[in-house]
Amino acid sequence: MEFSDSGRRLGWLGAAAWTAVSISLVLIFFVARTAQSAMGGELQRIFYFHVPAAWVAYLAFAIVFMSSIAYLRTNDRRWDILANSSAELGVVFLALVLITGPIWAHPVWGTWWQWDARLTSTLVTWLTYVGYLFIRNLTTDRRRGGRLAAVVGIIGLVNIPIVHFSVYWWRTLHPTGPTPANPTANSGLGTPELAAFFTSLAAFTLLFAWLLAMRARLGRLEDRADELEMGVVSGRRREAVVRARQVVTT
Amino acid sequence: MIEIQNLSVFFGRTIALDHVDLELAPGIVGLFGQNASGKSTLLRVLGGLLPPTSGAVTWEGAPIGSAGEEQRARIGFAGHGSGLYLKLAIRENLILFARLYGVPVTRVDDVMEILGLGPRSSTLVGELSAGLKRRAGVARALLHEPDLLLLDEPYAHLDDEASESVSLAVRSWRAPGRTAVIATHGAKRIKQFTDSRVVLQRGRVITHLSAEALSARAQV
Amino acid sequence: MRAGGPGFVGKTWALVVKDVKLELRARDTLPPMVAFAGAVAVLLAFSIPSSGNLSAPVRIVAGSAPLTDVLAGFLWVTVLFAGLIGFARTFEVEREEAAIDSLLMAPLDRSGLFFGKAIPNLLFIVLVEAILIPLFAILFGIDLGGSWAVLASVALLADLGFVAVGTLFSALAAQTSSRELILPILALPVLVPVFIAAVVLTSDLFAGSSLDEVARRGWFAILVAFDVIFITAGALLFEFTVE
Numbered sequence: 001m002e003f004s005d006s007g008r009r010l011g012w013l014g015a016a017a018w019t020a021v022s023i024s025l026v027l028i029f030f031v032a033r034t035a036q037s038a039m040g041g042e043l044q045r046i047f048y049f050h051v052p053a054a055w056v057a058y059l060a061f062a063i064v065f066m067s068s069i070a071y072l073r074t075n076d077r078r079w080d081i082l083a084n085s086s087a088e089l090g091v092v093f094l095a096l097v098l099i100t101g102p103i104w105a106h107p108v109w110g111t112w113w114q115w116d117a118r119l120t121s122t123l124v125t126w127l128t129y130v131g132y133l134f135i136r137n138l139t140t141d142r143r144r145g146g147r148l149a150a151v152v153g154i155i156g157l158v159n160i161p162i163v164h165f166s167v168y169w170w171r172t173l174h175p176t177g178p179t180p181a182n183p184t185a186n187s188g189l190g191t192p193e194l195a196a197f198f199t200s201l202a203a204f205t206l207l208f209a210w211l212l213a214m215r216a217r218l219g220r221l222e223d224r225a226d227e228l229e230m231g232v233v234s235g236r237r238r239e240a241v242v243r244a245r246q247v248v249t250t
Numbered sequence: 251m252i253e254i255q256n257l258s259v260f261f262g263r264t265i266a267l268d269h270v271d272l273e274l275a276p277g278i279v280g281l282f283g284q285n286a287s288g289k290s291t292l293l294r295v296l297g298g299l300l301p302p303t304s305g306a307v308t309w310e311g312a313p314i315g316s317a318g319e320e321q322r323a324r325i326g327f328a329g330h331g332s333g334l335y336l337k338l339a340i341r342e343n344l345i346l347f348a349r350l351y352g353v354p355v356t357r358v359d360d361v362m363e364i365l366g367l368g369p370r371s372s373t374l375v376g377e378l379s380a381g382l383k384r385r386a387g388v389a390r391a392l393l394h395e396p397d398l399l400l401l402d403e404p405y406a407h408l409d410d411e412a413s414e415s416v417s418l419a420v421r422s423w424r425a426p427g428r429t430a431v432i433a434t435h436g437a438k439r440i441k442q443f444t445d446s447r448v449v450l451q452r453g454r455v456i457t458h459l460s461a462e463a464l465s466a467r468a469q470v
Numbered sequence: 471m472r473a474g475g476p477g478f479v480g481k482t483w484a485l486v487v488k489d490v491k492l493e494l495r496a497r498d499t500l501p502p503m504v505a506f507a508g509a510v511a512v513l514l515a516f517s518i519p520s521s522g523n524l525s526a527p528v529r530i531v532a533g534s535a536p537l538t539d540v541l542a543g544f545l546w547v548t549v550l551f552a553g554l555i556g557f558a559r560t561f562e563v564e565r566e567e568a569a570i571d572s573l574l575m576a577p578l579d580r581s582g583l584f585f586g587k588a589i590p591n592l593l594f595i596v597l598v599e600a601i602l603i604p605l606f607a608i609l610f611g612i613d614l615g616g617s618w619a620v621l622a623s624v625a626l627l628a629d630l631g632f633v634a635v636g637t638l639f640s641a642l643a644a645q646t647s648s649r650e651l652i653l654p655i656l657a658l659p660v661l662v663p664v665f666i667a668a669v670v671l672t673s674d675l676f677a678g679s680s681l682d683e684v685a686r687r688g689w690f691a692i693l694v695a696f697d698v699i700f701i702t703a704g705a706l707l708f709e710f711t712v713e
Contacts, residue, residue: 297571297575298575299571299574299575299713301713319577319578319579320577322575322576322577323577325575327571327572327575329568329571330568331566331567331568331569331571332567332568333567333568333569333571333572334567334569334572335488335492335563335566335567335569336563336566336567337491337492337495337496337563338488338491338492338495342491346484346485346488347572347576349476349480349481349484350481350484350485350573350576350577350578351576351577352476352577375567383567390572
């Protein structure tokens, strides 16, 4: 019962996510106006993917941080599964950021990569969470792997602001974009563009939520499959032990 | 009283302990079983070194492993490794642990005396034979006179005389209310002074003879 | 608890003394660290076009950088790598005879185990620097003038954070199947702020600045913040990396 319920909720979430993605694609490509050539012209539309992906990645790492703390406190596997699922997605979305950035930057800045503050801190964050994913694969025991990864998940997030400050002082040239508090800051974006941007932001967030729920469910099913398998092995042994007991008592 | 309820320990896909239920009364418990029967795993769980995959273990009503420093101070554990440093002498090792447990240094010499380590006290642990290393590990476990003593194969690599010194040390440590769990694969060495016996096979308890059952058997 | 026994500090100190004594007898951590650092310093000398002229700019693809920046970067890369090589061995002595089990069972807070490992590591890295920095000065003709003490304090501040992260992650790496490999993968990204701050400050000192400008205080602040945060994090999280 519980199973089909959660499946149905997932279905609704998926439908909502893909609807939002479709709407945002229409807004991005047909409603938002082409930017000035100084901002990349048509290529500027990459911004509608780049920034939401970055937002989702950092949201994912915040979830990793909170579920890691919860896992260390409660020892409940579900938190660990959530942390791992979120970290995997965070790494994928941040990779998307690191790929879309240079595609835009090459014609606009004239270089694929700049050692700018945001680029650098994004790269450093990405490397940290790649390390997080490594840890699990290098341990045989799931619980131990989870505990070690949780430590990295906590350290990783705590370090983001320090990395950011240090590289910011070091150098910066990244354009600062609009925020909900100040939607038109430094951007030259009008209403259609802002509509496209915030729809895309919502679409990415929903898409992330759906993927996260799917991935976490997969993790729980893996655990369940292991439990069932161990139950079968344990049952076989029980029979062997019953026989052995008869030998001992006779 | 140690209460073990539905204890299971899995290492990946290997089952080390499989739904173990046990109640161990104070006294000396002999833990028997072949290699890989789960003896070492059970001792490590009792020592709080290994969190169970599922199930609960309590000692005197408090869960093992989460009851903190005060509980740890009352447990003594000697595993397969001696738990000592190879480049420190026996005495230096024991003095380090005496500091950690807040035990007077004179106690170090007493323990070494009981276990027949006195003459080798300034030998580096790395230069000891396997048997002497074992005894040094037992000395470390007994140093702070724990109320729960966990010994994993303390007689391995020991000749009769050395074994006798270990048995003597355990018997002189013994006191009302104290519990020892001693794992060996052969019952010979500790038969005379165990109060109860547990036999493990492939991670399960196949026999548990309590003190009453043992004395009833002796009368038959 | 027994009355009159040593407290947290006394027990932790006993662990520090133990590790130092073990290193004095085995000499298997510090000498390799120093040898590694020295070898790297000599190799780096071959990549510098003309040593002795610190104001000469070095041309690199993206433009040019003062030689002092390059040298400061070399110095700290060498320190980080030498440190990580040494820190990877932190838990070797605890594994040999399962001594870690004895420590975990002892009535001492886990943070005591952390400091008991971090303080010897700090000592090792300070000793490596005490040899490496003068070696750099000689090999590359750096005249620090009166700023030796300032450089030492920069190094010490950087070391505190470096050692906190290195010790925590070496405990973590010791639980995995590829200890030596995973430590730098985990530690280097986290150490970026320490590295940048140390390089910027060291470069200024190499260039003859006295670090009086207000702008430089920010870098000290970053080092101090990093130290405080990671010493705290290490002490709190250490227990989850040992078990």
